[in-house]
Amino acid sequence: MARTTPSRPLDVEALFPEVSVHRRDAVRLHPRAGDPGIRESSLGGPLLWPGPQPWPHCDDDHPRTALSPSGPGPIPLVPVLQLFAADVPELPYPAGTDLLQVLWCPFDHEHGYVPRPEVFWRDSSLIDVEAAAPPRPTDTHDDYLPNPCVLHPERVTDYPNWDLPDDVAEALEDRFEELEEETGWSYWSHLSVSEGIKVGGYPTWTQDPYWPTCPSCAERMDHLLTINSAEFDGESWRTWLPVEDTPATGTIWDLPYEERSRIQCAPGLMLGDMGGIYLFECLRCPDRPFAYHSDCS
Template identity: 70%
Template sequence: MADNTRTTPPRPLDVAALFPELVPYRARTVRLHPRTGRPGLLDSSMGGPLLWPESEPWPHCSEGHPRTAFAPPKGAGPQPLVPVLQLYAPDVPELPFPEGTDLLQMLWCPFDHEPFSSPRPELYWRDSGADVEPLTDPPRPEGARADYVPDPCVLHPERVDEFAAWDLPDTVFDALEDRFDEVDEETGWSYWSHLSVAPGVKVGGFPTWTQDPAWPDCEGCGRRMEHLLSVPSREFDGESWRSWVPEEDVPATGTVFDLPYEERSALQGAPGLMLGDMGGLYVFVCAVCPDLPFAYRHDCS
C-alpha cells in the first residue's frame, strides 16, 4: 500500500441541513482511488498481482460468449480470468469477511457475457496468513481487449459519506425534485453530480448507477442483496470533478480538465477500463446466507 493519501473535499453545501429528508438515505462508502503503480502480492490493488496459491488452479471461463467486439478468438478454448481487485482487511475492514478470512480477490472474464454484455466477475475470500506457495506467473487470456483488463494500480482507501441519488424512493424524489433544481440554480451545485453519490471504484455505500437501479435478490433467501463494490469506467466525469476530485489531485492552476490528456487520464481512469459507454459493474452479496452468495449488474450510458 502506497503512503500517499487521497482526500475528498467536504461537500460544497450542507446536504443534511438543506434536505433533512435525506438523512435516512446517507451511507458510508470507501473510495479506493486507484492510481498507476507497482503493487505487490501483499498489497491491496486493482489489476495487480494476487496472493494466489500455486496449488490452486487458476480460474478459467468456459462459458459461451456473444460474438461482439469483446469476444475471444474463434476456436479459443477456456480463457483465464484476470485480476481486478485484491483487498486486505487492514485496508478495507468494512468488507463482510467470512470467518477465517481477511482477503477478498475479485477476478473477471475479460470478454462479453450475457445478459449484460460485460465482463463476468468471480469472488474469492481467503486467509492471507495461510502457509502456501504463491503463484508467480498466472496465465493470461488470448485476445482480450485492454478496455476489460485493468492496468496495475495502487489503492488509497478513503471513507466518505454519501447520499442516495438513483436509489431514492419515488416519494422522496417527488417531494425534493423542485428543491434540488432551486438549489442548483441558486448555487451552481447539482445534487446529482456534486452532492449525492461518490463516483469511482468503491466499497459499500450506493452503487454508482448510470441507469435505473437494478438491485438483485438473493436466490437462496429472497432478500435484497447488499452493495459490495462498484467498478465504474472513470473516477469522475465532466460534471462530478468539481466536487469529487481529491485535494491532492487538484492542479496548482486551472482544473483537471486543463491538464494534458495523459495526466488527466492518470487521475480519471488509471486502470484503463471502459465498460460499455462510460458504464460500470456492480457486485452485490447476501450477508445473511452463510456462503455469502454474490450477484452482479452492469449498466452504461
C-alpha cells in the first residue's frame, strides 16, 4: 500500500513567499514491517552483496555506555538501508552505479554516541552472487538493530526550519506567530521540514544545524539522507502522518501502543532521545567524502 503525506493545510509559498527560494525536494521512505527480498529496496532487510567481498567489520574503540559492546574484537556491521535507483532515482548515484547500501556498527561511538554508518555505492548488474545471511553481532541492543521493513517512497517538498537564513527567520517571526495563533498551524512543526526516514530535503534537526565541511575542498557537504527514530512526533503528526495510516475514528494517539508503534516507529530504532542520524557527502569531489552527524531531544 502506498503512503501519502496529507497536503499541507495552508499554502506555504502564498503565505510566506520568502521561503519559496529555499524549497527542496525530499523522498519520505515510509518503512513498514515486512519481508523484503534481496533485490528490493528495504530498511533492515537483506542486502545484495558481492559474494567475494568480505563483510565489513568495525574495529573502533567504543565508549563505555549502556550501548557498548561487552568485549573486544571486530564487530560485523548490520544492514540499515538498501536503495535501488529504480525506486529512489533522486539519490545522487555516482556514474556507473544504481544501488546505495548503508550499514552501521550497532554500538555507541564517540562521535555522537550513536551507531557509526558506512555507505557503499554499487552497480547491481555486476553482482551475480547473493550472499548468505551476514554475521550478526552479539550483545547488541534492539535500539540500533532495525526491524526488516519494506519501503513506500513518496516525493514531498521541504521548506527549511532550523536552516532558514537568520534574516529571513527574523523577518517572518511575527507572521509565523500570528498564523499559529489564528489557525493552530505551526510553520516550524507542520509546514516546513518533512519528518521520518528520508532522502534529500533538509535534515530534521532537533538541535542547532551542523553541516559538515568537506575535508578535500573545504565546502559544505550535501545532505544525503536522514534516519530518524520516528515517522512523526506528538506535535507534528497532524501533517506528517500518512493518510493511509490515519485512524477512522479518533487520532493516532487513541490507538493501542503496539498498533501506533507499527506506524510511528516501524523499524524499532531509538537514536538517543527520539533523535536522528544525518548522512552527508560532498558531490563536488570525485571520491565523494562522507560524514555523519546526530542529535536528539
